[in-house]
Amino acid sequence: MDIVTKPKLSRRIWDYTLLTVLALIILAPFLIGLWTSFLPTMQIAQGNFLSTKVSLQNYIDAFTQTPILRYLGNSLVISTATMIAQLIFCSMSAYAFVFLKFKGRKFLFGMFLATMMLPFEAEIIPNFQTVKALGLLNSYSVMVIPFLTSAFGVFMLRQSFMQMPIELKEAADIEGLGHFQFYWKMVLPYNRIPLMTLGAYSFLGAWNQYLWPMLTTFSNDFRPVQNGLRQLQSEETFNDWGMIQATAAIVVIPTLIVLFIGQHYFKSGVNEGAVK
Amino acid sequence: MMKKFTAFLKTYALPIFAIFALVLGLAFVHGSRDASSAKAGRIPVVFWHEMGGPAEVQLDKMVDDFNKSQNKYEVIPQYQGVYDEAVQKIIQSHGTSASPAVFQSFDISTAQMMHSKYTTPVQKFIDEDNYDTSNISSVARSFYSNKGKQLAMPFNTSQPVLYYNASLFKKYGVTPPSKSPSYSEVTRAAEQLYKKSHHKVKGMTMEIYGWLLEEALANAHTSLINNGDGHTGNPTKINLNNPTTKKFLTWIRTNIKSGDFVNYGSGASAETNEIAAFLAGKLGIFVQSSAYIGQLTTGNKNKLGISYFPHPDGVKANGVGIGGAALWISNDKPAKTQRGAWEFIKFTQTAKNQAAWQKATGYLALNKNSQKTKTLQDLYKKIPAAKVPGEQLASAKPNNTNSGILMEGMQLTRELEQTAMETVYNGGNINSALNTADKAMNANLKTTNKADGR
Amino acid sequence: MLKSPAQSTPTSPLSVEKTKNKIADQEAKFTLNAKDKYFAWAFLGPSLLILGVFIFYPMVKTLYLSLFLTNTVGKTTVFVGLSNYINLLTSADYLSSLGVTLFYVFAVTIITIALGLVLANLASKRLPGIGLFRTLFSATMGVSVSVAAIFWLFIFNPSTGFLSLASTFLHLPQIPWLTDPTAAMWAVIITTVWMNLGFTFLILLGAMSSVPTTLYEAANIEGASSRFQFFHITIPSISPTLFFVSIITLIESFKSFGLIDLMTKGGPTNATNMLVYRIYKDAFYSGNFAQASAESIILTIIIALFTLLQFKVLEKRVNY
Incomplete structure (x- = not known):
């Protein structure tokens, strides 16, 4: 018996040690950042990294002296609006590609796929001119309108709509449901999970936008949080690391919480193509 | 799956929406200005x-x-x-x-x-x-x-000036740079400070900043571009690879080699870092805009010294532009x-x-x-030193070389100047770095003039 | 990692399982309905409009702009044909940007995938409490560019940074992380890999957990080492997913912008001046819209090629 368990035990200890060390390495930037956010800036500047003068002063400063809450609020508005819009418009397009028969359907779907080859980053110049001509600069709309739909979303939902049982469609035909009713009452509820996954993706995608808002927002009233943090760093000419780390913590902690809760849905979205 | 989804909603929906509402509320209560x-x-x-x-x-x-x-x-x-x-x-x-x-x-x-x-x-x-x-x-x-x-x-x-930590110089018994120092004088001060502090204090830095390079040219009465640095006509030729630029970069190279020089790179972070090091007593001399005097005097326990922008040896200072x-x-x-x-x-x-x-x-x-x-x-x-930038401004007789450079596309030119400086700071050949910059700058100037129909 | 869906890439190759009685298999049964045409326009209209205005039209416009010179305020003035492209492709500066981008993209992809595999392999073991480690390993998924940049800028800071303090404490030589060209590139690569790791880990873990356990059991009976099992069972079984994450990591890395902007601004000596950052800088710093447009077209070609490659491999698994 000893012969069997001993290598197993040492093997386990080795596994746990390795896991712990790797986890610590991955978490190190978080931990270092979090720790410095509690230190007075003077202590950081002098290199007293192990100072015991911890306080919440940096957080108080961040909340009272910077518009960090406003930035968070802006991002929340933009991301929520983008998410809702994509859920509606992507599912509508996917519905058309799956349940409607019309001329040029294949061609149009090909066009949708083709847009995935065109990086938005390479189109910022004309897009800037477009939103300028539309009078959208420095507003929430400028960060939502170009992203009302996404070819990726259409593609993903189409895949999952096609996996619906044929009986549902037959039942709907028997009941005499029109397209709008069938779409609203059956297709959407049936595909809740992929919709949820798309929602999570579009929300996070909008939340992480960086280049576009940087070009199109000029005041703190509309600036989302990613650019807000950049703004704070460039505005703060002193090495106020404590407060900067505090703002980073304020931004990252809610995201982490939401992510750990919603993790399951990202995984299912990616691995199963949101089929089930 | 469906059950899980419903359970998820039941458990987390309310708290998540509560957090959303709270953050939104707080965010928009904060005063906004537009x-x-x-x-x-x-x-x-x-x-x-x-x-x-x-x-x-x-x-x-x-x-x-x-x-x-x-x-x-x-x-x-x-x-x-x-x-x-x-x-x-x-x-x-x-x-x-x-x-x-x-x-x-x-x-x-x-x-x-x-x-x-x-x-x-x-x-x-x-x-x-x-x-x-x-x-x-x-x-x-x-x-x-x-x-x-x-x-x-x-x-x-503002005016570019030379800042030094007078207290540090006193502490290590090194004579600080004079009011209008030459390159070799600054080198001497930086090297001595570095040695006498047993390498605890770096002697000097010069930010990788095109403006400082341009000011070095101005102070030596050298034009960067033709037509009087653009003051007498639309510029058509840029000449960065001139003896003055070489003198300036060779001077920095000398200090890099003797180890007393520290490179903080370019941009706002370089300025933040050099000031942090200066205030912490880890850096003796740096050249920077007078606009930092405010920051350097509040909460600085050390005595601040300010001199004019350095000039090449054997050349009378022409004075710098603003x-x-x-x-x-x-x-x-x-x-x-x-x-x-x-x-x-x-x-x-x-x-x-x-x-x-x-x-x-x-x-x-x-x-x-x-x-x-x-x-x-x-x-x-x-703070008597605070008078120095004003005196430097008054001491200069305005001429084409120290009145700024009037040319479209200066931002790109500055970028290229900085790339050349970076190359040299990182050990590259001075002559070829300057030639590369010249080539790119002149190509851009040609394009700009063509696009503008000049 | 999770970019805007508009720029994202399609779903996993494992996505579609063929089973009977699904809409997908009944396509032929539908008959062409005249009314459907109107519904189609109603359902597709909004998306078509947005994609047309913000994806297709700008591509054409970018192509147009790239054939001209633009003046101070960004208006086209002189038609120059392909000369913007010729200038770019003969400029040492641009070619070096292309070079550093390729180096960055491949370094990031290879390291991300390698580390992701190590983590996923470890975390796929059935040990008590492994769930906690899985959660911790995926933590960087919740980190956006600006937050990652703040964390790592502090770590790399030359005077008061964590690495600087640590190397002083351990009497190690100081590395000028952000001012030395080579070190700065690695600083950006490390940060990018760290940001990517959570997402990559999660996908690879998912793929590994779907490998049939019977394969491993059989191998165990035959006494195959765990290394052998990893290379001969795990890797081949998850290869479609492996390919999928590699290529999206690759494509996303080509589009890197935020970290460059926040950490190095393309420097030092243009060592991190990658394609997208260059476009931004040439257009929105220097005002050279024509050249930036030509650079945009080149970037589009590169990304389109990799996306096509991705589609090609996915093709067999995706229903058209």
Whole structure:
């Protein structure tokens, strides 16, 4: 018996040690950042990294002296609006590609796929001119309108709509449901999970936008949080690391919480193509 | 799966939405400032600027004072990041509701702003009001005027100076640089400080910053571009690979080799880091804009020393040009808004406001009467070194080489200068670095001239 | 990692399982309905409009702009044909940007995948409490560019940074992380890999957990080492997913912008001046819209090629 368990035990200890060390390495930037956010800036500047003068002063400063809450609020508005819009418009397009028969359907779907080859980053110049001509600069709309739909979303939902049982469609035909009713009452509820996954993706995608808002927002009233943090760093000419780390913590902690809760849905979205 | 989903909603939906609502509520309770939020009955005047740190605090105070001083206009300041970024934001947002009524734009963008025709020259308002400009520094005013017409009003004006930590020099028994030091003198001071401190203190740094390189040329009476650095005609040729640039870079190379030099790179972070190191007593000498005097004197226990910008050995210092930015009035706003912008500009130029501005930041007070104010008299008594930049400005006789470079595309030119500096700092060959820069700069100049039909 | 869906890439190759009685298999049964045409326009209209205005039109416009010179305020003035492209492709500066981008992209992809595999392999063991480690390993998924940049800028800071303090404490030589060209590139690569790791780990873990356990059981009976099992069972079984994450990591890395902007601004000596950052800088710093447009077209070609490669491999698994 000893012969069997001993290598197993040492093997386990080795596994746990390795896991712990790797986890610590991955978490190190978080931990270092979090720790410095509690230190007075003077202590950081002098290199007293192990100072015991911890306080919440940096957080108080961040909340009272910077518009960090406003930035968070802006991002929340933009991301929520983008998410809702994509859920509606992507599912509508996917519905058309799956349940409607019309001329040029294949061609149009090909066009949708083709847009995935065109990086938005390479189109910022004309897009800037477009939103300028539309009078959208420095507003929430400028960060939502170009992203009302996404070819990726259409593609993903189409895949999952096609996996619906044929009986549902037959039942709907028997009941005499029109397209709008069938779409609203059956297709959407049936595909809740992929919709949820798309929602999570579009929300996070909008939340992480960086280049576009940087070009199109000029005041703190509309600036989302990613650019807000950049703004704070460039505005703060002193090495106020404590407060900067505090703002980073304020931004990252809610995201982490939401992510750990919603993790399951990202995984299912990616691995199963949101089929089930 | 479905069950899990419902369970998920039941468990987390409420708390998540509560957090959303809370954050949103908090966010929008916080005061917001944009054109639509001006007080009732006041004309909003959106003002874009690029002042961060203590300068921003002082600028916000100035704006606040202006808004309180009258009840017709409300100036709304909006920070736009570094100078470089702001130029295109200003040009590209022109003619939209998001654009500013009055904006701050830096020295080297002058030619670009002039050619864009997006601004109303302030001369128009000077004439309307018979505003007396004679009290405002003529060196600074001429920088932003063309053919006798004032395009913009100089606002924040600085001079590059050499800062040294006088206490450190005293502590290690090293003689600090003289009032107008030569390259070799600075090297001597930096090397001795590095040695005598047993390598605890780095001798010197010079930020990778095109402006400093241009000032080195100015101080040695050397033109970077033809047609008198653009003052006598549209430039057609750039010559960075000249003996003066080589002397400057060789000087830095000498210090890098002897180990007393520390490289903090380029950009705002380099400035933050060199100041942090200087204040922490880890750095003896650095060359930087006088605009940092405010930061360097508040909370600095060490004695601050300031000298003129160094000059090459055996060459008489020609004096350096100014740096900084001016206030421009956009021409896409109604007359009454423009009027408000002009009233604000006049407000920024008063002796009292310019004095307070110099004290808080280190930018030079442009109004001659500011020197007589108690604010500055007290400052000079407390920190005699604070007088040095003004003296340096006064000591220079304006000529084409030390009055800035008037050329479109200066931003790109500066980038290329900086790439050349970086190459040299990292051990590259000086001659080939400068040749590469020259080639790229001239190609760009050619394209610019072609695009503009000149 | 999770970019805007508009720029994202399609779903996993494992996505579609063929089973009977699904809409997908009944396509032929539908008959062409005249009314469907109107519904189609109603359902597709909004998306078509947005994609047309913000994806297709700008591509054409970018192509147009790239054939001209633009003046101070960004208006086209002189038609120059392909000369913007010729200038770019003969400029040492641009070619070096292309070079550093390729180096960055491949370094990031290879390291991300390698580390992701190590983590996923470890975390796929059935040990008590492994769930906690899985959660911790995926933590960087919740980190956006600006937050990652703040964390790592502090770590790399030359005077008061964590690495600087640590190397002083351990009497190690100081590495000038952000001012030395080579070190700066690695600083950006490390940060990018760290940001990517959570997402990559999660996908690879998912793929590994779907490998049939019977394969491993059989191998165990035959006494195959765990290394052998990893290379001969795990890797081949998850190869479609492996390919999928590699290529999206690759494509996303080509589009890197935020970290460059926040950490190095393309420097030092243009060592990190990658394609997208260059476009931004040439257009929105220097005002050279024509050249930036030509650079945009080149970037589009590169990304389109990799996306096509991705589609090609996915093709067999995706229903058209």
